[in-house]
Amino acid sequence: MRKTIMVFLVGLSLSLGAYAQENKIEFTEYDLDNGLHVILHQDHSTPIVAVTMMYHVGSKNEDSTRTGFAHFFEHLLFEGSENVARGEFDKYITNAGGTNNANTSNDRTFYYEVLPSNELKLGLWLESERLMHSKIDEVGVETQREVVKEEKRQRIDNKPYGSILAEISKRAYKIHPYRWTTIGSLDHLNAATIDEFRDFYKTFYVPENATLSIAGDLDIDQTKEWIEQYFAGIPAGEKEISRPTIVEPEQKQEVRDIVYDKIQLPAVIQAYHMPAQGTDDYYALNMLSTLLSDGQSSRMYKKLVDEEQKALQVVAIPFGSEDPGLYLVFGLANVGVEASELEKGMDSEIERVKKELISDREFQKIKNQVENDIVTENSTVSGIAENLANYHVYFGDANLINTEIEKYMKVTKEDIKKVANKYLNKQNRVVLYYLPESAKEQSDNAEPKTDK
Structure with a gap:
């Protein structure tokens, strides 16, 4: 059965790759x-x-x-x-x-x-x-x-x-x-x-x-x-267009805080500093997010939502940007689950990626998902127009609409493990607990402990 599934996945990968080549934009x-x-x-x-x-x-x-x-x-x-x-x-x-x-x-x-x-x-x-x-x-x-x-x-x-x-x-x-x-x-x-x-x-x-x-x-x-x-008759501008050159210093210590909100269920948000879009590590981190949270068969969903029922939702989202951005991991706690318990589960799945190479089957699956996502993005004229503009504005190369998939396909299992270890570290992150406002009221009203 496993061999049959692998043959199917490899075949799907080849067909998607052929589709992308035949439908060059x-x-x-x-x-x-x-x-x-x-x-x-x-x-x-x-x-x-x-x-x-x-x-x-x-x-x-x-x-x-x-x-x-x-x-x-x-x-x-x-x-x-x-x-x-x-x-x-x-x-x-x-x-x-x-x-x-x-x-x-x-x-x-x-x-x-x-x-x-x-x-x-x-x-x-x-x-x-x-x-x-x-x-x-x-x-x-x-x-x-x-x-x-x-x-x-x-x-x-x-x-x-x-x-x-x-x-x-x-x-x-x-x-x-x-x-x-x-x-x-x-x-x-x-x-x-x-x-x-x-x-x-x-x-x-x-x-x-x-x-x-x-x-x-x-x-x-x-x-x-x-x-x-x-x-053609519109005149060029007369002012210099300045671009920010500020470089954010490396974060060397974890930042933790609590935000009280008008919500019913706790949430945990982890934000890791990540490199700018277009870099090799950026593509590896994108594939890591696919592994962790893209669909109900992803690692975090299966473990934290299906099996342990600690979360109603969990997603890993790399916020790609022109300058170094943030890799967000968001978890919405299930009823009765403490934020700290959910965070342990999220950390456990990240540590697993840092310690173990992903399987061949998982790796082929996320490659297929990435290829499918790229094809889907370019399935409408509005999507094509926007992507062509994006690639030109950010990279000066509109043809990346046809070739960027190659950058994803160059990512290896070892690269995914490497970027997890390089960026998904506690000293490189901000952790926020979103808690119901009632939790703050309970905390404020709690009697202070006294030694006897």
Whole structure:
């Protein structure tokens, strides 16, 4: 039976590898004179097109006294422009039968529209308006301040465990701008002047800091003509785009703390410092997370959820980022299970990886899962457009969309054991217990012990 399973897994691996090779993603890329980088991928399989714009600005580019700007602009730049009336941006898209959205990370801001392919020019026009003519005025700023406040209330303040990233980040980083989250400080946003918002726009929303990535049912030559029409006349920026050079010092002692929250069940969060995305160890750590928590057959799920029933959920998540990031292990305790008991179980599974090489069967399985994940990410035109932009912005190599899988396949069982020992150490981590507020009340009301 085991031999049969191994034959099946190897066959699946070969078929996925062949699929990836046969379905190489072809693309064209070039720069306009103003510095705008353009990437075009043609796919006539469905009559849709994804128009995306990625700006190389995230929360790490912010002033420490004005955090939250990058995320704020994600909202603000839907307000309208000189030629798009306030509140009309979304209407143009929905009336054309499309969808649109945006998101912000520590490192970049990403806008996209998915449209019927005959509406490609609409997407190009709207993104050119966002880049050149966005309205940065008091009305828009005040409107979006309230939107961001409501978002913070819904996603962080009033959401169970919603503050995890903020609580982890401020303890894991002492000097690097990753110490604050993308939503930043509402006090900073309230204190900012209109001139400060306009300065941020003029600094970062410029062609040389942007990548226009389009994928779908398009004609390459015609699309180039339209891009020239809408974007070539936009002037390059006049300000220097500074990049943070701060290096977070090595953590040499475990940090532990307790956060009391409006929750019912305890949670344990462990955050280990890890290398930047794209490094060899980064790929090995990603495969380690697949081994530990990807699916119900993963090690942590089988041990802590199924067998010992210490947890309702347990996940290992490597937060890849442009600068060294964090490898998070999150466990949600089962009813009646103490946080300390759950933590012992999480540590036990990590220690097992550090001491023993994983089996051939497990190794083949996680390779298959990684291959499948990569194929899935590139199964839509929007996913392709975003990945092409990501690879260009972060690594200057959009073709990694076709070759990055090779970096994963070079990872060995020994590499996985090595990175577990190198990074998943107590002196390199922050540990938070999330406990119900009632636990704090019980602790505060407990009578002090006296010696007799």
